[in-house]
Amino acid sequence: MDEKTEELRDIFLDTTGGDTVTERQEEGHGSLAAESDADERVAELVARMRERYEFASDVPDDDLVRLVRLYFDDAADADIADELGVSAEAVFDARMDLHLVRESDRDAPFDLTRLRSLSVDDVPLADRAAELDADEETVAHYSAVVAADARSTRANDRFRDEFAELLAESDLKKGHTEDAREDGLREAAEDIETNVSF
Structure with missing residues (x-):
């Protein structure tokens, strides 16, 4: 350790009162965390609706959560049906159950x-x-x-609005994470010197 580094270390110790330079990493709030949190909350809404209304469809709740996500991704009933392995009629019935x-x-x-x-x-x-x-x-x-x-x-469109809000928040968090990653990469790449002679 040279003299300058020792001085900086002493200043750090005096200022922080500790000798550890690294901090504990918090659990990430990346796209997967945001997505699973949104799915969990959508599942709670689906369960509340099932308690409150008599559902015409027999699509399981886990698949209904996927259906909600696909619906808000503008997937057609035929595509949702393929994804869930059910008929398009079952998807239609499930959408009606969920006010979609x-x-x-x-x-x-x-x-x-x-x-x-x-x-x-x-x-x-x-x-x-x-x-x-x-x-x-x-x-x-x-x-x-x-x-x-x-x-x-x-129900004042409450369930539909909550689905939309949850998935919009999830997409926003996911988008911000991806944007931040791309911006960081772009800035890092700008500093790379490319003067290469062959």
């Missing part, structure tokens, strides 16, 4: 407002179909959409 209605789900071949009225009045499916001049399968499909919208509205 897409705008395209509301593109009915008849007046959806009329269907809402018939649903509120508890008109039987066959009568709804006759009233709307559509087949029962189509009316049943859009009745599920109307029912999911109604449940979501009664």
Whole structure:
């Protein structure tokens, strides 16, 4: 140790009152930690919804968490179905259970407002179909959409909004971590001298 280094060491010891230069590393808050924390909280929300509502789908909760994440990544029902190993119909039912209605789900071949009225009045499916001049399968499909919208509205869209918020936070944390890593690499690379002669 030269004289200058010894002086610096003495200043350090006087200032900190310790002789250890390194600090204990905190647990990282990287993308994996953020993602697993968000998934855990999404799972809690799914469990609360299952307690509160009668689910039409029998997709397990772990898969429902993955479904929520894929939904907010704009994956189509067919892609989610492939990912989970279930039918597209099961994905649709699960989305309705979780109040995850897409705008395209509301593109009915008849007046959806009329269907809402018939649903509120508890008109039987066959009568709804006759009233709307559509087949029962189509009316049943859009009745599920109307029912999911109604449940979501009664809950002030709370569950859907919480899902979106959790996954947005997770993506932001993940993005900041990746941006910081890229910026650090870029700065380090700028200092590298590239004067190489062949």
